[in-house]
Amino acid sequence: MLGGGNAMIDRRRFMHSMLVLGAATRVRPSTVLLASPPSTELRDLADAALASAGNAGASYADIRINRYRNQFIFTRDRRVQNIVNTEDYGFGVRVIVEGTWGFASSSLVTKEEIARVAAQAASIAKANRKVNGEPVKLAPVEAYNGTWNTPVKKNPFDMPLQPKLDLLLQINDEALQVQGASFVSAYMQFVNEQKYFASTEGSHIEQSLIRSYPGFSITAVDKASGKFYSRSALTAPMGMGYEYIESYPLLEEVRVAATEAVAMHKAKPAPAGQKTLILHPTNLWLTIHESVGHSTELDRALGYEANYAGTSFLTLDKLGKFEFGSKLVNIVADKTQENAMATCGYDDDGVKTTRWHLIKDGTFVDYQTTRDQAYLIGQNASHGCSYADSWGSIPFQRMPNVSLQPGQNNVTESDIIGATDDGVYVKGDGSYSIDHQRYNFQFSGQTFWEVKGGKIATQLRDLAYQSNTPDFWKSCDMLGGQSTYLLGGAFSDGKGQPAQSNSVSHGCPITRFARVNILNTGK
Amino acid sequence: MIWTREQAKALTDRVLSFGKAEQMLVSLNGGERANLRFARNTATTSGASSGYSLAITTSFGKKSGTVTTAEFDDASLQRAVRNAEEIARLSPDNPEAMPVLGPQTYLPVTAYFEDAASATPEWRASSVATAIDLSKTKEVVSAGFVETRASIQAVANSKGLFGFDRSTAADYNLTARTPDGSGSGWASKSFNELRQLDPPKLAGAAIEKAALSKSPSAIEPGKYTVVLEPAALGDLIVFMLFSANARTADEGRSFFSKKGGGNRVGEQVVGEKVRIYSDPGSPIAPAVSFDGEGLPIKRRVWIENGVLKDLFYSRFWAEKMSKEPTAGPGNVIMEGGTASVGDLIAGTERGVLVTRFWYIRPLDPQTILLTGLTRDGVFLIEKGKVTRPVKNMRWNDSPIVALNNIDAMSPAERVVTGEGFGGAGLSLVCPAARIREFTFSSASDAV
Numbered sequence: 008m009l010g011g012g013n014a015m016i017d018r019r020r021f022m023h024s025m026l027v028l029g030a031a032t033r034v035r036p037s038t039v040l041l042a043s044p045p046s047t048e049l050r051d052l053a054d055a056a057l058a059s060a061g062n063a064g065a066s067y068a069d070i071r072i073n074r075y076r077n078q079f080i081f082t083r084d085r086r087v088q089n090i091v092n093t094e095d096y097g098f099g100v101r102v103i104v105e106g107t108w109g110f111a112s113s114s115l116v117t118k119e120e121i122a123r124v125a126a127q128a129a130s131i132a133k134a135n136r137k138v139n140g141e142p143v144k145l146a147p148v149e150a151y152n153g154t155w156n157t158p159v160k161k162n163p164f165d166m167p168l169q170p171k172l173d174l175l176l177q178i179n180d181e182a183l184q185v186q187g188a189s190f191v192s193a194y195m196q197f198v199n200e201q202k203y204f205a206s207t208e209g210s211h212i213e214q215s216l217i218r219s220y221p222g223f224s225i226t227a228v229d230k231a232s233g234k235f236y237s238r239s240a241l242t243a244p245m246g247m248g249y250e251y252i253e254s255y256p257l258l259e260e261v262r263v264a265a266t267e268a269v270a271m272h273k274a275k276p277a278p279a280g281q282k283t284l285i286l287h288p289t290n291l292w293l294t295i296h297e298s299v300g301h302s303t304e305l306d307r308a309l310g311y312e313a314n315y316a317g318t319s320f321l322t323l324d325k326l327g328k329f330e331f332g333s334k335l336v337n338i339v340a341d342k343t344q345e346n347a348m349a350t351c352g353y354d355d356d357g358v359k360t361t362r363w364h365l366i367k368d369g370t371f372v373d374y375q376t377t378r379d380q381a382y383l384i385g386q387n388a389s390h391g392c393s394y395a396d397s398w399g400s401i402p403f404q405r406m407p408n409v410s411l412q413p414g415q416n417n418v419t420e421s422d423i424i425g426a427t428d429d430g431v432y433v434k435g436d437g438s439y440s441i442d443h444q445r446y447n448f449q450f451s452g453q454t455f456w457e458v459k460g461g462k463i464a465t466q467l468r469d470l471a472y473q474s475n476t477p478d479f480w481k482s483c484d485m486l487g488g489q490s491t492y493l494l495g496g497a498f499s500d501g502k503g504q505p506a507q508s509n510s511v512s513h514g515c516p517i518t519r520f521a522r523v524n525i526l527n528t529g530k
Numbered sequence: 531m532i533w534t535r536e537q538a539k540a541l542t543d544r545v546l547s548f549g550k551a552e553q554m555l556v557s558l559n560g561g562e563r564a565n566l567r568f569a570r571n572t573a574t575t576s577g578a579s580s581g582y583s584l585a586i587t588t589s590f591g592k593k594s595g596t597v598t599t600a601e602f603d604d605a606s607l608q609r610a611v612r613n614a615e616e617i618a619r620l621s622p623d624n625p626e627a628m629p630v631l632g633p634q635t636y637l638p639v640t641a642y643f644e645d646a647a648s649a650t651p652e653w654r655a656s657s658v659a660t661a662i663d664l665s666k667t668k669e670v671v672s673a674g675f676v677e678t679r680a681s682i683q684a685v686a687n688s689k690g691l692f693g694f695d696r697s698t699a700a701d702y703n704l705t706a707r708t709p710d711g712s713g714s715g716w717a718s719k720s721f722n723e724l725r726q727l728d729p730p731k732l733a734g735a736a737i738e739k740a741a742l743s744k745s746p747s748a749i750e751p752g753k754y755t756v757v758l759e760p761a762a763l764g765d766l767i768v769f770m771l772f773s774a775n776a777r778t779a780d781e782g783r784s785f786f787s788k789k790g791g792g793n794r795v796g797e798q799v800v801g802e803k804v805r806i807y808s809d810p811g812s813p814i815a816p817a818v819s820f821d822g823e824g825l826p827i828k829r830r831v832w833i834e835n836g837v838l839k840d841l842f843y844s845r846f847w848a849e850k851m852s853k854e855p856t857a858g859p860g861n862v863i864m865e866g867g868t869a870s871v872g873d874l875i876a877g878t879e880r881g882v883l884v885t886r887f888w889y890i891r892p893l894d895p896q897t898i899l900l901t902g903l904t905r906d907g908v909f910l911i912e913k914g915k916v917t918r919p920v921k922n923m924r925w926n927d928s929p930i931v932a933l934n935n936i937d938a939m940s941p942a943e944r945v946v947t948g949e950g951f952g953g954a955g956l957s958l959v960c961p962a963a964r965i966r967e968f969t970f971s972s973a974s975d976a977v
Contacts, residue, residue, distance in 0.1 A: 086624050090617045093598040094610075097581055110577035114560075114600045131564075131576050134651035138659050140572040168620045176622075190781065228782040233789035234896060235782060311569040313673035314705040314716075317888075317905075320976070322711075399579035440889040440924070442903045444976035447924055449901050451893060471893065471901075473924070473972055504567055504675040506950070526971075528893045528926070 046213065052121055053205035056100050059122040061207070063129030065102035067145060069206035070125075071355065072098040072116060073398040076164060076199040082175040083192040085183065090168065097398035100125045104132035106142025108379075112399040146381040146389045148358050150209030155352020157217040158345075159248025163197040164217075166249050171195055174221075174257065181261045182225045187269035189235075193223035193261075195252065196244070198498070198510070202355075210357040218348055218510060219251045220244035220498070223261055227268040236271035236468065238264045238453055241289040241435045243495045246348045246512065267454050270466055277455060277470035277527040283430030284472055284523040285423055290452045291411070292495025292513035293436040298476040299331075299338050300409040300500075300513065302445035303365045305374035309383060311404075316502045317443025320476070321371055323384060329371040332480030337412040338366035340375055342391055347408040347512035348496045349394075355402035358391035365409065369480075377404045396507040405507075406500055410514035414486035420517050423485055425461040431470065431525060432456040432463065436495070438471065438528075449473040451528065469529030479520060487516030532561045532647070532680045533582065535694040541584070541602060542686035548604075548611045551588035551618060553630045554688040557822045558584050561696075562647075563679035566654045568704075571662050571671055573655070582682075585822070588614040589630075592623040626846040630687040631824050639695070641816040641860075645724040646698035647680035654678065661704050661733040670713075670740045672733070674704025678724065679954060685824040693820040699954035700724040702732055703946065705906060706740040707977075713746075713919070714977050715739025716886060716906035718761065718946040720953040722816055726944075739885060739907040746919035746977070749910060751970040755881035757874045757911065757962065760940070762884045764947040764960040765902070766929035767806060767864055769890055773898050774832065776841035780851065785898045785930065786841060799838045800933035803867070807831040808859035814944050815957035817860025825857040832862075836933075859956075866961025867939030874938055874964045876914040881964075883909040883916060886948035887925075898928045903974055905948060922977070923970040935966040 053070050060068035074096045081089040098121060099112035109132025111124045175193045182191035198218040205211045222242050228235040240260060245251050286294065306312055307319040321329065342360035344350055353359055356378040364372050376386060377393040394405035424432065435453025442448070455467035474482075496512035538558055545556050560582030567574045587596040588611065595617025599610040654676045665672040677700075684694045703718030717736040721727050758766075779786035779793035786794050809829040810819040819827045823845070831839045840856070848855035875883060890902035903924050909916045939961040945952045952958035 086626060087622050088624060088626070089596070090594075090621055091596040091598070092613060092617065095583060095598070095600045097600060099577075099579075107573065108575050110575065112577065112579045112581070114581035114583075127578060131578060131651045134655045135566060135573045135576050135658075138566075138568065138573040138655050138662055140662075141570065168617065172620075172622065190783065226783050230782055230790065233782070233787065235787075237783075237895075309570065310671065310673060310707070311574060313569060313671075313707060313714075314675060314703060317976070318707075318711075399581055401575045401577045403575065438891045438893045438901065440891045440901045440903065442922060442924070442974045442976035443888055443905055446976050447903065447922075447972060447974035449924060449926075449972075469894065475975070505563070505565060505677065524972075526926075528899060 049203045050211060052118060055118045056121045056125045057205065057207055059125035060100060060102045060129055063126050064104050065129055067103040067207055068100065068125065069204065069357065070098055070100045071395065071398055072203040074201040078164065078197040080171055080175060081194045082179055084190060085176060085179045087172055099398045100128045101402065102128045102132055103143050104129050105136050107132045107136045107139040108143060109135065110401045143379050144382050145378045146387055148208055148356065148378060151353060151357060151359065152211050153352060154213045156215045157246055159217050161249035162217065163219055163249040164199055178223050178257055178261050181258055182223065182265045185262065185265035185269060187227050188225050188265040189228040190226040191223060196220045204353065204355065204357055206357050208357060212353045212357060214352055216351055217248055218244055218246050219248060221252050221255065221257060225265045225268045227272065229272050234272060236268055238268035239435065240264065241453065244348060244498055245346050245494065246350050247346050271468045274466040274468040275457065276529055277467045278525060279527045280525060281522045282525045283427050284520045285427060285430055285432040285458065286518050287434040288493035288515045288517065289435045289495055290433045291515045291518055293439055294450055295409060295411055295513045295515060296511065297439060297441040298445055298448055298479065299365065300406045302476060303374050304404060304406065305376050305380050305384065306404040308374060309380065312502060315504050320444045320446050325371055326384065327372055330369055331366050331371040331477060332369045333483045334369045335483050335486050336366055336369045336480050337364065338409060339363065339412060340365050340390065340407040340409050342407040344408045347494055348510040349406065349408045349512060354391040354393040355395050356389060356393035358389045358393065360391045363390060375404060375407060380404060394509055396509065400507050403503055405502065405509040406511045408512045411518065413489045413492045413516040417488035417490055418486065420487065420491055423487060423517055423519050424458055424463060426485065427458045427519065428460060430458040431467065432458050446475050448476065469527050471526045471528050473524045473526055479523065482521045482523065483518060484521045485519035487518060491517040532696065533682050538682060538684035538694050539692060542684060542692065545584065545586060545607050545611065546686060546688060548608050549588060549688060551590055551615050553589040555587040555630050555823065556584060556686050558582060558684040561679060561681035563677060564651065564654065565675060565677035566658055567675050568658050568662060569673035571665050573658060586610055586614045588618045589627065590618050592625060592627040593618045593621045594624065594627055595621055628845045630689050631691050632689045633691050634693065634820065634824055634826050636693055636826050637811055637819040639810050639816045639819050641695065641697035641722050641818055643698050643723040646678050646700040646722065649678035649700065649724055657702060657729040660729050664733050664737060665706060668737045670706040670708055670737050672704050672706045677701045681954065683818050685820060685822060687824060691824045693824050695818040697818055697954065698722050700727045701953050702727050702729050704733060704736050706736040708740050708744050712977055713740045713744030714906045715743060719944065720946045721944060743907045743919040746921045748921045748973050751923055751972050753967045753969055755878055755964065755966050756968040757871065757878060757881060757883045757964050759885050759962050760943055760945040760960045761886045761947050763963050764945045764952060764958045765887050765890055765949050766932055767862060767960060768947065768951045769900055770898055770929040771832065771862060773895065774841050776843045777847040779841055785896060786838065793841060795838050795841060797838055798836050800833060800836045800930060801936050802836040803936050803939065804833050804836050804933050805865040806833040807863055808861055809863060810860055812861055812863055812959065815861040815863065815959050817957055821857035825855060827857040827859055830856060830859065861957040863959040864942060864961065866942035869938045869940055871940055871962050874940065874962060875911055875916060877938060878911045878914060878964060881911040882920065883911055888948050890949055893926065898930055899926065900928060901926045922974040924972045924974060925969055926971040927969045932965050932968060936963050937966060939963045
C-alpha cells in the first residue's frame with residue numbers, strides 16, 4: 008500500500024505508517040511450521056515447468072519455488088504489542104520466447120498450475136514480442152547442482168518466543184528507567200527465504216537465507232517546552248541467526264540511547280556552513296548505499312529504471328576513467344561477505360556469487376550486472392546481481408553488498424578525532440534523500456557531536472549534511488582501520504515496477520571528509 | 531478470475547471452524563495483477579501474478595498472536611491456526627488489546643470495474659506500443675510501466691462479522707528523456723476503471739515536457755513562489771497526514787501536539803482555503819469501505835477551512851479518549867479551486883513551475899519539516915509566463931508552511947504522486963496550487 012517509497016523505504020516510517028493507516032493486515036507477508044517439499048518433488052515440479060515452457064516455444068526458462076518466513080515482534084512501553092509469524096509460498100516461471108521475456112506466477116503450487124502458468128508466461132512473451140526492439144541475450148553460465156545456507160549458529164525460527172519477549176521487555180524497562188525518557192518501542196524481525204531454482208541451463212539450486220534484526224527507539228518529551236527528540240538503536244539487520252541478538256550489547260546501548268535522547272533537549276544547536284565531517288559506520292553505510300550502491304547499478308546507467316528509481320550520473324563513457332573519489336576510496340561489491348544481508352551462494356539467474364571492485368583507488372571501474380545486461384557493456388559474464396523479492400516478482404538487477412574498504416594502517420576513532428581541529432561527528436542513520444541521478448544528497452543521523460581541538464566537545468542537535476556524490480568522495484581524507492569497520496544495512500532497498508525490496512549490507516570504517524556543507528534543521 | 535464472495539466466505543468459515551481460542555479474526559487479501567515495463571523505447575520485463583494471503587489472529591483474553599499463510603488445504607490451515615493459538619498463549623497480556631468487533635454495516639461502493647479486471651496482455655502491449663511509437667516519432671527515449679489489477683479483501687471473525695469487497699486499478703506511467711539526457715518529462719495516472727486511463731494523452735504529456743525541459747539552466751536556490759502540479763502537491767498532503775495520529779499527538783510527540791498536553795483538533799493549522807477529507811464513496815476515487823479488522827471506513831473530514839477537524843484514532847486510543855475510532859482510509863481528497871494551471875502561471879510575477887517531487891523524507895517531526903527534490907520538468911515563470919527550463923533543486927520545507935501559503939488552486943483531479951501514492955490502496959485527489967515562499971535549499975545537476 009505504501010510501496011511508493013522510492014529508492015528506499017524507511018523502515019521506521021514504514022512501520023509508523025502501518026500504524027497510522029491501519030495497513031498491518033494488508034501487508035502480504037508470510038509460518039514457521041512447514042518445510043519445503045523434498046528435492047525430488049521440487050525437481051519434478053521444475054521439470055513440469057521447463058517442459059511446458061519448452062512446448063510453448065521458450066528458448067530459455069527458469070522456475071523459482073520459494074517459501075518466505077518472517078517473525079516480527081513489536082513491543083512498546085513495557086507491553087508486547089504484536090507477535091506475527093508470516094509465511095508465503097509460491098512459484099514463478101520466467102521464459103524467453105523469440106528474444107522476449109515473459110513471466111507468470113501463482114501461490115497454488117501444483118503440477119497442473121505450474122504447467123498452466125509456464126504456458127501463460129510464454130503467451131505474455133509472445134504478446135510483447137511486437138514491442139521488443141532489443142532481443143534478450145544471456146551471458147553464459149555454468150550449470151550448478153548446489154545448495155547454500157546462511158551459516159547461522161542459532162536459527163531464530165527454532166528459538167522459543169520467551170527469551171525474545173524477555174529481552175525486548177528488558178530493553179523497554181532499561182529505557183524507561185532513564186529519567187526524562189518518555190516512550191520506548193523495541194522490536195525483533197527474523198526473515199528466512201527458502202529458495203529453489205531450476206533452469207534450462209541445467210541448474211538445480213536450493214538455498215536458505217536467514218536474516219535477523221533487533222532495534223529500538225526512544226523518545227524524550229519535554230511537556231513544558233512542547234519539544235521532543237528521538238534516538239533509535241545503532242543496530243543493523245544482518246545475515247546472521249539469533250547469535251547476533253545474543254552478541255549485540257542491546258541493554259548497554261539502550262541506556263546510552265535513552266540518556267542521549269534526553270540530553271538532546273539541552274544539546275547545542277548544530278552549526279551551519281562548511282565543516283570537517285567524521286562519519287561513524289552506523290551513518291556512512293546509508294550514504295554509501297545511496298551515492299555508490301545505486302549509482303553503480305548498470306540497469307540505471309542504461310536507462311531501465313528511468314521511469315522510477317532514476318538513472319545514474321555514472322554513464323557508460325565514464326567506465327574505467329572517472330575520478331569518483333580520492334585515492335583512499337576503494338569500494339567493493341561482494342555477494343560472498345560473511346554476515347552480510349545480500350550474501351548468498353547463487354543469484355536468481357543461477358550465477359555463482361562473487362566479489363569485485365566498483366571503485367579502485369578512487370576510479371570508477373565496474374558496474375553491478377545480470378546475465379541479460381552484461382553484454383551491453385562488452386562483458387561476457389554476469390557479476391550475479393539478479394534478485395526477486397518474492398516468488399511472484401520478476402528477477403532483475405539488485406544491489407550486492409557494497410562496502411568501503413578500511414585503511415591499511417590501524418587508524419582508530421581516537422586517531423581521527425585527535426587529528427581534527429574543528430568538525431562534527433555523526434553516528435546512526437537518520438533522514439536521507441538523494442536525487443534520481445545520485446548527485447545531490449542530504450543525510451541526517453541519530454547523534455551529533457562537536458569536535459574541537461582533537462577532542463569530542465559537546466553533543467549537537469538538528470544536524471544534516473548536504474553534498475554532491477563526486478565532491479563528497481573526493482573530499483575523503485582519512486580512513487579508519489579494520490578495527491573500526493562495521494556493517495550497516497537495510498531490508499528495504501526499493502527499486503523496480505512493481506516495486507521490490509532488496510536486503511543489502513554496507514561495510515565501512517570510521518571515515519573523515521573535508522569541507523562538507525552542514526545544515527541546522529531546527530531553524 | 532479473482533475469488534468470489536462465496537469462495538472467500540467458504541474459506542473464512544472453514545478457518546474459523548478450526549479455532550479453539552476465545553476470539554478469532556481472519557483477513558483474506560489477494561487477487562491477480564499483470565504488468566508490462568518498457569525502457570529505451572522497447573519492452574523489457576512483464577509478468578502476471580495470482581496470489582492470496584490469509585492472516586489469522588487468535589486471542590485468549592488480552593493475549594493474541596497472528597500467523598499468515600498462503601496455503602489453504604485443511605492441514606495447512608489447521609497448523610496455522612494452532613500456531614497462532616500457541617503464540618497467543620505464550621504472549622503476555624497486552625492491556626491495549628481490543629475485542630473483535632460484532633457484525634458491521636458497510637457503505638456500498640463500486641471500486642471494481644470489469645474492464646480493468648479483464649485487461650489482456652495484448653491491451654497492455656498495445657498501450658506500450660502507443661508510447662514507444664510516439665517517442666520514436668518525437669525523437670525521445672521513453673521508459674514506463676502499465677499494470678492492471680483486480681483484488682479482493684475479506685474479513686471475518688468469531689463474533690459473526692463478515693465483510694467482502696473487490697476493487698480494480700489500472701496504472702500507466704512513463705518518463706520521456708531527450709537523447710542528449712538534458713530534458714526529462716513524466717506523466718502518471720491510476721484509475722479504478724480502465725476506460726478512464728488515456729495512454730496516448732499521458733505519453734503525449736510526458737514527451738512534450740521532455741522537449742520543453744531540454745537544456746535547463748540553474749537558478750539560485752532560495753525562496754520562490756511555486757506552482758505545484760497536482761502530483762507535487764499530493765505528496766505534501768500525504769506526508770502531512772503521516773503525522774496525523776491522535777495518540778502520537780496526545781503523547782506530545784507530533785506537530786499536532788498541543789503545548790502542555792492534548793492535541794490541536796479545532797485549531798487553525800493551515801490556510802483557510804484548505805479542505806481535506808476521505809470518502810470511500812467518492813466517484814472519482816472509490817475505495818473499499820472496511821479495514822483489516824472489519825471497522826467501517828466512513829467519510830471523515832481531516833481539515834476544514836484550514837482548521838484541524840480530526841486525527842487518526844486506533845480502536846484502543848479512541849476508547850481511552852472517548853472518541854470514534856478511525857479505520858485506515860482508502861483515499862484522501864483535497865478540494866481545489868477554479869483556476870486553471872495556466873491561470874496559476876499567469877498570476878505569478880516570478881516563480882517556479884514544478885511537475886513532481888522525488889525522494890521526500892522527514893527531517894524534523896516537530897514541524898513536519900521535509901526534504902525532497904524536484905524532477906522531470908522545472909520551469910521559471912516570469913511576469914506570468916513560463917520563460918525557460920531550470921535545473922532541479924533540493925527543497926527543505928514543511929507542508930504546514932506550504933498549505934498556509936496557498937493563494938490559488940485548480941480543480942482537483944485524480945493524482946499519482948512522484949512518491950507513488952495515489953494508486954491501488956490509497957487513491958488521491960488533489961489540485962494544482964500556487965504557493966508563496968517555498969524554500970529551495972540547493973542545486974542538483976540531475977536530469
